[in-house]
Amino acid sequence: xxxxxxxxxxxxxxxxxxxxxxxxxxxxxxxxxxxxxxxxxxxxxxxxxxxxxxxxxxxxxxxxxxxxxxxxxxxxxxxxxxxxxxxxxxxxxxxxxxxxxxxxxxxxxxxxxxxxxxxxxxxxxxxxxxxxxxxxxxxxxxxxxxxxxxxxxxxxxxxxxxxxxxxx
Numbered sequence: 001x002x003x004x005x006x007x008x009x010x011x012x013x014x015x016x017x018x019x020x021x022x023x024x025x026x027x028x029x030x031x032x033x034x035x036x037x038x039x040x041x042x043x044x045x046x047x048x049x050x051x052x053x054x055x056x057x058x059x060x061x062x063x064x065x066x067x068x069x070x071x072x073x074x075x076x077x078x079x080x081x082x083x084x085x086x087x088x089x090x091x092x093x094x095x096x097x098x099x100x101x102x103x104x105x106x107x108x109x110x111x112x113x114x115x116x117x118x119x120x121x122x123x124x125x126x127x128x129x130x131x132x133x134x135x136x137x138x139x140x141x142x143x144x145x146x147x148x149x150x151x152x153x154x155x156x157x158x159x160x161x162x163x164x165x166x167x168x
Contacts, residue, residue, distance in 0.1 A: 029063055029066045029068065030062050030063040030066070032059075032062050032063075033059040033060075033062040033063035033066060033069065034059075036055050036056070036058050036059035036062065037055070037056065037059045037068060037069060037072055039055050040052040040053075040054075040055030040056045040059065040072060040076070041072065043055060044072075044075065044076055044079060049076050049079045049080045050080075052072075052076050052079075053073065053076045053077075053080070056069060056072045056073045056076055057073070059072075060073065065096075067093045067096050067097055067100060067103070070089045070090070070092045070093040070096075070103075071089070071090070071093055071100075071102050071103060071106060073089045074086040074087075074088075074089035074090045074093070074103075074106050074107075074110070075106065077089060077110075078106070078109065078110055078113065081150075083110040083111075083113045083114040084114070086106065086107075086110040087107055087110045087111065087114075090103045090104075090106045090107035090110065091103075091107065094107065099130055101127060101130060101131055101135065101137040102137060104123050104126055104127050104130075104137065104141075105123070105127060105137035105138070105140055105141045107123055108120040108123030108124060108127070108141045108144070108145075109140070109141060109144045111123065112141075112144045112145055112147075112148070112149055113144075113149060113150045114149065114150075115149040117145065117148075117149070120141070120144075120145055121145065123141060124138065124141050124142060124145060127141060
């Protein structure tokens with residue numbers, strides 16, 4: 001009984017100290033990088049994915065720690081039809097912030113477009129656990145899954161006709 005106050009104080013200290021590790025200190029984005037990101041988003045909205053990607057990569061060089069840049073690069077890669085590259089960028093963002101809703105949703109959408117519906121459904125379940133069925137990221141991913149994967153592009157060599165020999 002005489003050690004109860006000391007044990008309580010130590011456990012309180014341990015709880016406070018361990019909770020400090022879970023707090024997120026969101027570093028503000030460099031204003032130069034924010035300007036490049038805004039420019040890139042405007043270019044992406046106009047459909048100029050190559051210039052938007054260049055702008056996003058410049059923002060990444062200015063501020064390599066900002067997660068929003070990786071999300072923007074993932075979005076640009078998806079618009080270019082490079083779902084594998086988009087998944088890479090979303091996973092880099094998820095390595096830095098495992099509960100980033102936009103990264104989970106973007107990765108799931110890229111997986112759907114690539115044809116990996118089971119993995120996309122896992123991302124949807126994770127989103128529903130984090131923010132519920134009513135948040136925008138969950139609804140976007142659910143509608144993407146309902147729409148299904150992108151149609152496969154077939155090369156001209158894959159559909160060359162077989163020569164037919166006919167008798168005269």
